[in-house]
Amino acid sequence: MSPQHTEFVKRNESYVASFGGKDALPMPPAKKLIVVTCMDARLDPAAHLGLKEGDAHVIRNAGGCVRDALRSLVISQRLLGTREIAVFHHTDCGMLTFTSDALRRIVKDAAPGDAAVAARVDEIDFLEFEDLHASVKEDVAWVTGEALLLPETTVTGWVYDVKSGRVVQVV
């Protein structure tokens, strides 16, 4: 696999050519919405939720884990006026397939004898989960109970199905 970055400028050309009007969009999200979802390559949240540029903050990480997004959530709410959080996890997620201990072992085995690597990876909670729907409910409960987030936040939890493209509300 050759590096992809050599293609970025060329692939960007058609977007630039049809950009007109989007230069006037303001920084705060028009819909006062934050979408939190997984980094998974199969997801295109703008496409499957019909969001346009300017509509919503989109936070993505492994699993769509809200606990890993606290810094961004606080910035979004306190500085940029968002008042709704929609948490999306998805079927066939990688987070259902491993444990933190197993991943730490992979990292350590690739750097045998490196005590610094071992110590650092042992500090990371990889936030995997065993039950998809339960993980969505837990994340929504976490947001609702988090004192650094605004109590007037509307919070919903969803599952995206990678086999159909469909979103289903869980909570």
Next chain:
Amino acid sequence: MSPQHTEFVKRNESYVASFGGKDALPMPPAKKLIVVTCMDARLDPAAHLGLKEGDAHVIRNAGGCVRDALRSLVISQRLLGTREIAVFHHTDCGMLTFTSDALRRIVKDAAPGDAAVAARVDEIDFLEFEDLHASVKEDVAWVTGEALLLPETTVTGWVYDVKSGRVVQVV
């Protein structure tokens, strides 16, 4: 602003109707690529980089800060085979407009006398930056020097211009 989540199922319908074929996409990103970029509402990385579902992991947080993405980067490289990281920051970014101290003050002032809130927000580094291009270079250097990431990673750094839709390589 009424809640947006009541619109998600309706807005998802046309995506579901034209989903055909994407149900067979595998979990690992076809292009072995991770894009790290900001949560900013004006960005649609799939559109402005011409990425399709299945191509790349997309990690988004406030600023596109790689240090805040380590958990996800390790999972992507060690479990899902990615070998290239492209870091995007963008013009007119909110991260250029505040300091961690000022944001902590906003959170504390909204919860007067709440010692627990004050203690928790004081622990958060909001990872703001003062110089856009320098921040991209720093993030690329951080990835390159991070012992938990694979040394064979191809790393590039970019700026996205919210006034033109154009991407420009910095490093």
